[in-house]
Amino acid sequence: MFLSLRAEVAGALSDALDSLDVETTDLGIEDPPESVDAVLASSVAFRLAAEVGAPPPQLAGDLAEAIDPSTYDYIESVSQAGPYVNFHPSQAYYDATLQAAGEEEFGRLDEKGETVVVEHTSANPTGPVHVGRARNPIIGDALANVLDFAGYDVSRHYYVNDAGRQMAVFTWAYETFEESDLPEPARERGDYDLVRYYRKGNEFLEEASESASENAEAEIRSILEGLEEGDETTYERVEEVVDGVLSGMRESLDRLPVNFDEFVKETRFIRDGSTEDLVARLKDTEYAVYEEDAWQLDLPSFEKNLVFLRSDGTSLYTTRDLAHHEWKFANFDRAVTVLGEDHKLQAEQLRETLDVLGNDTDQLDSVYYSWINLPEGGMSTRQGTGIDLDDLLDESIARAREEVESRLDSRIRDDELGEEDVARIARQVGIGAVRYDIVAKQPAKSITFEWERALDFEAQSAPYVQYVHARTCGILSEAQHASKSRADPPREDAADGVPETVDTTHLTTDEERELLAVIARFPAVVDRAADELAPHVVATYTRTFAEAFNAFYRECPVLSADGEVRTQRLALVAAARQTVANALGLLGVAAPESM
Known part of the structure; x- marks a missing residue:
């Protein structure tokens, strides 16, 4: 829904600029300043103020007044704060977000009709x-x-x-x-x-x-x-x-x-x-030279042939x-x-x-x-002194198992989890920690892999994000179990106790709205990561997502809530589960159902 909202914002700004007889291709659409309560903002007034001959705040105010929110589906209101034009989403935006995020392929964009080979x-x-x-x-x-x-x-x-x-x-x-x-x-x-x-x-x-x-x-x-x-x-x-x-x-x-x-x-x-x-064609180019017993290209941009x-x-x-x-x-x-x-x-x-x-x-x-x-030192395949990927994965799984067993000790003793379950979780967490810690950094930056950081359940690591998915699964499982124990009549439109169609009228707290807003941004994150060839952008998003969900979890009880509040919060948890699972999937990190 975020991409749809952004498209509406772009259209609204373009129409407003036209009404003021101002032309520009850069609409300055961006995230609003932290002090501004909005989902999107435009800083276009910064760049056009001199051309228009008005102070940026005045131009921003004129643009805000020129936009009629009632003509758009997802824009509730438009405001001006300093040089920014701020856009506030409508109830329909939040409703559509909750509906879309419940779908298995949430975040997948339309087909581009373009083939790409990734080597x-x-x-x-x-x-x-x-x-x-x-x-x-x-x-x-x-x-x-x-x-x-x-x-x-x-x-x-x-x-x-x-x-x-x-x-x-x-x-x-x-x-x-x-x-x-x-x-x-x-x-x-x-x-x-x-x-x-x-x-x-x-x-x-x-x-x-x-x-x-x-x-x-x-x-x-x-x-x-x-x-x-x-x-x-x-x-x-x-x-x-x-x-x-x-x-x-x-x-x-x-x-x-x-x-x-x-x-x-x-x-x-x-x-x-x-x-x-190809060799024959290279020899025919104006850059081909035969020097030092070899055919070479003397390319103008390089000192070395x-x-x-x-x-x-x-x-x-x-x-x-x-x-x-x-x-x-x-x-x-x-x-x-x-x-x-x-x-x-x-x-x-x-x-x-x-x-x-x-x-x-x-x-x-x-x-x-x-x-x-690795802190252990350098690596060289030819000399046989390297640390193999298999060694890294074995060690990570072993360390993850120690952490998992300490956290699941009571459940293991009570036979709720068998050896196969523990081994699976340790593998998902251990390998997930390696992948996440590596992909989360910008590729151009060198990194040293550190076990303590990668496997820290409390820090912004793979286990930290994976635990969010496990927590959503636990909430939905308990809700489904409670529904069965009450002998509620089965609902054809329900999955995990969550109706397929639900709105957000009762999701009014700051934490609920913030989680909805973060969920809505996921398709835009995919779009940006693909455009910039930067998968670490998705990893950064998952950390923001985890923080938003944990704030919601602390402040908004789900299973103990009543009526429509409970139903809508369950739907929000289901949407969160699907979103974080899809995001982790893009990173190649497993989304455990229990941890």
Whole structure:
């Protein structure tokens, strides 16, 4: 309803400005100052006062007087406070909010008729997913969820590096070393098993004699050349390693959970000839130079040249990624990529090169994230000193279980909750804490993950918001149980004891109205998060939501209320439950029914 109200406010302001013979495209619609009792305000009088020749407060007053609220559904009244034109919502606005928020898809926007491919994670298949890169799948998945909810047709892609030197080294090592040469795997899973070969290979290359190193490099080079030449046997050799590691990595990502529609392999763009075609086109550009035994692009915006073809005729990751992006442009209206900040230069060179090749780079957006660290220290997959995502999730679930058991101790003793229930709640809270703590921060800011903060039920964390959902479920469950115990006649239009049609005439307290106002804003939050490619906006909203609901819970008894007050408060609780569940769902955080 908030979006509908905002549209009415925009129309009212435009008509009022027309009546004053003033033209502007920026209506200055924003949240009102804290001291103003309104849902929306306009600061347009600030910008137009000089043009009109009147003080801002006077112009704001003239605009307020020019608007007739009776011609709008959701505007009850318009007032002026200083330079602001303030808009107060009608009863119909609150009624429509309560009605809409009871729907399962509340907050979902109309279909845009636009396809978007979101590429994220895309970690090299050289071993288990480690914590340093965990921010990518968490941000990427939440972003894809937000875009989908905002009405875009979203495809989630993982771009698999199966053609670079790392995979050639990995394949050579896998075929060279014996099981007896390796330590025990950290876990019984494909990625943990195979990464031992990769680490052993890198160790050998660093310590081997010159002749042994030269022999190994020759074999590695032959693998790279075989891939470039389209040799089917070489593809199969590399694929065995890639798919084995990737299957294990997918198990880690499934725990978050993060799912993909397609795993797009680099070698696809070698095998279909698009990389070779792209190289030929790059050579024909005015920026192509052959220097230091390699073909490069001397792009005007960058000091460092972009190498796109080695002297031996093999392409580079960026070359193949250029072909990959042209494929995206041909198949999708927009392409969004989530990248670590260390890939920013490469991504900017890629964009300019795509532009040189005649592509519409307005189709391309990049979201950069900074690192996530643990107090324990640094991480490196190649050296095997990293902290794996699985370790982080295991630890978070274990710590969450301790907290959950302490809070549910009496219910566990009374057999109200069994082992399966406790394990489920611990998993939902533990993994939710990891996801929420990471996605709640602006991507460009580096963060250090801290257990105490992430799992704090009282602070603005995942458990704090999840507990709101659990509390709404508890209230509605008790209401339903009370209704059954009174042997009330069944109602066809009731769910959880809440009628499908209910108004807000008895929801008059400040806390009730504030909660309704926050609920109404959810679709606008989705709209903004999608427009700005910023899922952390949803996380910020959930904290505001939790504060509004907790204030309502403290001041407005539900189950002990009488008559229509009870009915309408139950409807408000049901609307709150649906809203917070949908918001948490966008973040990929579970909404537990009990905690």
